[in-house]
Every structure is written in structure tokens, then in C-alpha cells.
Amino acid sequence: MASLGSDKPGIRHVADLAGVSHMTVSRVLNDHPNIKPDTRRRVLEAIEELDYRPNMVARALATQRTRRIGVIIESAVSFGPTSILRAVEMAARTSGYSVTAVALHEGDTLSPQDAVDNLTAQGVDALCVIAPRSSSVAALRRISLNVPMLVVKADADPTFLTVSIDQQAGTGLVVDHLVALGHRDILHIAGPLDWLDARARERAFHARAKSWGIRERPIVVGDWTADFAYDFAKGLNRLPDYTAVFVANDDMAIGLIHGLHDKGFEVPKDLSIVGFDDVPLARHFLPPLTTVRQDFTALGGAVVEMLRAALEERELPQLTRIPTELVARGSSAAPREVR
Incomplete structure (x- = not known):
């Protein structure tokens, strides 16, 4: 192959090393579907070996795409x-x-x-x-x-x-989990209902709760923040009739647990709390938070x-x-x- 010297490797260097034409290298770079797997492999291996970096400006001009x-x-x-x-x-x-x-x-x-x-x-x-x-x-x-x-x-x-x-299936998992534990009166603290994910979870909660014959209870509309749920818990003057709370995200769930603790209530002894997201700190909170993991x-x-x-x-x-x-x-x- 040609000596690279101090120059950066170009498309023809890749073609020489892979034993293909420079047009074939170009097709591989642009994800052309009609490339044999073995040819694609050889080109990609040559690109990696040479540490080749395509000229994105030239590619955009040639393909009319910026990628x-x-x-x-x-x-x-x-x-x-x-x-x-x-x-x-x-x-x-x-x-x-x-x-x-x-x-x-x-x-x-x-x-x-x-x-x-x-x-x-x-x-x-x-x-x-x-x-x-x-x-x-x-x-x-x-x-x-x-x-x-x-x-x-x-x-x-x-x-x-x-x-x-x-979102629907994730919310269904929450309701099914709480029902399996024996809960029949569950409060939902939703996110702002102008947010599509919050609306999807709220609707799915009502549908799943209804399918289990769970008491219909007005939801509480939050703002996604831990402070909102903390203030909500601090406003409770007594232990509520509901025995579990499904909270639309983990931030609010963690704020709720904090507020309940400051009011002298215990989780999960007095109230079970389930969140949504599985933030990194969820497993380290006290108690560790039951939640829905999103991939x-x-x-x-x-x-x-x-x-x-x-x-x-x-x-x-x-x-x-x-x-x-x-x-x-x-x-x-x-x-x-x-x-």
C-alpha cells in the first residue's frame, strides 16, 4: 500500500488495505445495502486499523446529507x-x-x-x-x-x-405489584398532564385500577419535582385511608418518602410507595425505592x-x-x- 508518511490516511489508503476500489469504501461509509458482508467487514477492519476519519464536509456534498x-x-x-x-x-x-x-x-x-x-x-x-x-x-x-x-x-x-x-405496560406492572401485595386503595401522584408521558401513565393507572376493581380516587397532579411531593406529604394531618401511592417519577417518590418520614410516618409500614424511572439513587434511598426501570x-x-x-x-x-x-x-x- 502507499506510504502514509505524516499525512492522514485517506479513502484510497483504506481501499488499498482492504483490496477494494475507493468507490466500494464510499458505499460502505454511506451504508449502501448492496455490499457483501465479507467486503464490508474488510473495509471496516481497514478503517479501524488506519484510524481513518471520513471528511464529513465532502461526504455531505456528495450525498446531500450531513449525517x-x-x-x-x-x-x-x-x-x-x-x-x-x-x-x-x-x-x-x-x-x-x-x-x-x-x-x-x-x-x-x-x-x-x-x-x-x-x-x-x-x-x-x-x-x-x-x-x-x-x-x-x-x-x-x-x-x-x-x-x-x-x-x-x-x-x-x-x-x-x-x-x-x-408507559402503559410499565404502569400496569406497578398496579399489579401493589394488588398482589394486597392493596385495594391506591393514590396516584401524576406528573404535569400536559406532558404526554405523564398523561399516558395517568390513563394507564385508571384503566388498570378499574380492571382490578380498585376504588376510584382523584389523582394529585404534581410537577415532577421532589419538593412538590415533600410538601404534599408535609400537608398530611393524619395517616390517609389509601395504603399505597404510585408516583409518576422517582424524584417525586423520593420527596414523598422524605416528607412522610418528617411527619412521623413509616414507609412501607404505613404507606407503600412506588416510583417510575429507576434513577441511580433509587436503590440507595431509605427504604430503597420500588420503581419501574426504563431501558x-x-x-x-x-x-x-x-x-x-x-x-x-x-x-x-x-x-x-x-x-x-x-x-x-x-x-x-x-x-x-x-x-
Whole structure:
């Protein structure tokens, strides 16, 4: 092969080492489907051996693609949305894409239209919306786009591609777990109901509770923060009639346990508490928190694969809901006797 000297390796160096033409290397780099597996393997091994880095500007000019995914994220400081963004970034990098993100915050002057304009001006190939509110989705419906857009939400949508973690199944696991322990009176502390994930969990809770014949009790609408649930618990003047609380995220669940402790109530002796997310600290809290684990890594991979399939005009993947897992820990137990 040609001597590299002090120059960076180029596409022809990769072709020489792999024993193929430079056009074949280009097809491998651009994920062309009609490449023999052995040829693809040899090219990828040569790329790794030479530590070859494609010229992204040249590739964009040749393919009219930047291999960049634009992400609009709501509440970038919350565990779930940030975990999804990180997973999308990792999956995109593995597939040879980069990610550019724009965050929308409560009360921010930046609108969904502004976010889309910002990202499309950078020439993104596709757009993804993480942790959307219903108001943002409604605004996005009014925007005309010439790139694929995916919204991470539980329900299928005629306007957008959708992928999500199975909120309904995860909530069903919570209710089934508490019923199996003997609970028949369960309070739900929901997230803000303009958030699609909060709404999906709230609806799924009522549906599953009804199927078990559990008492219908008005929900409490929270704001995702531990402070909200702490204040709620501190406002309790006596032990309530309900024996368990399903909390829409772990932050609020941990705040609730803290507030109950400060009021002199014991978890799970007086009240069982179950959260949703499985944040890293959930297993170290006292008591360790029973919660629903979301597979954000699988979700990120599914987002990128769906967008790639749309860009490459391939058949779209069928799996659009990622399974969840209930992690039973010390914050849930059999109910106390209610007098």
C-alpha cells in the first residue's frame, strides 16, 4: 500500500488495505445495502486499523446529507429526558451520525418553531422530539418539514414517526405489584398532564385500577419535582385511608418518602410507595425505592434505527414500544390494616 508518511490516511489508503476500489469504501461509509458482508467487514477492519476519519464536509456534498440528527428536548434537566438524549447520542454515534440538540424550557421564549428553524438551518437530516408536551406537539403539527420527524411518545401518530418506552405496560406492572401485595386503595401522584408521558401513565393507572376493581380516587397532579411531593406529604394531618401511592417519577417518590418520614410516618409500614424511572439513587434511598426501570439505551437505538430507515426509504421497524421492568425493593409491602 502507499506510504502514509505524516499525512492522514485517506479513502484510497483504506481501499488499498482492504483490496477494494475507493468507490466500494464510499458505499460502505454511506451504508449502501448492496455490499457483501465479507467486503464490508474488510473495509471496516481497514478503517479501524488506519484510524481513518471520513471528511464529513465532502461526504455531505456528495450525498446531500450531513449525517446529523436534530433533537428538540423538553425539560433537559430531568432524568428521563436527559437519559433519552444521551442514549440517542450514543446510538447515533455508533451509526456514524452526530446529534445537535435544542432545549425548550418552561416559560422560555424559544418556541417549537424557533427550535425547528434553528436545527434545519444547520442542515439536519432528521428531527427527534424528546419528552414532549401536548402543546408542543400541537405546534409541531403546524410546521411543514422536508425531513423525517420522530416524536418519542406512547401513542401512534398520523403526522410523526413514534417510538416510546411502553408507559402503559410499565404502569400496569406497578398496579399489579401493589394488588398482589394486597392493596385495594391506591393514590396516584401524576406528573404535569400536559406532558404526554405523564398523561399516558395517568390513563394507564385508571384503566388498570378499574380492571382490578380498585376504588376510584382523584389523582394529585404534581410537577415532577421532589419538593412538590415533600410538601404534599408535609400537608398530611393524619395517616390517609389509601395504603399505597404510585408516583409518576422517582424524584417525586423520593420527596414523598422524605416528607412522610418528617411527619412521623413509616414507609412501607404505613404507606407503600412506588416510583417510575429507576434513577441511580433509587436503590440507595431509605427504604430503597420500588420503581419501574426504563431501558433508555434500547429506546435510543430504536429512535436512531427508525430515523435511518426513514432516511434510507427502508421498511420501518415494527417494534415501537420498548418493554419495561418492575424493580421491587423495600418501599412496597403488604398494606396496614385500615380502620
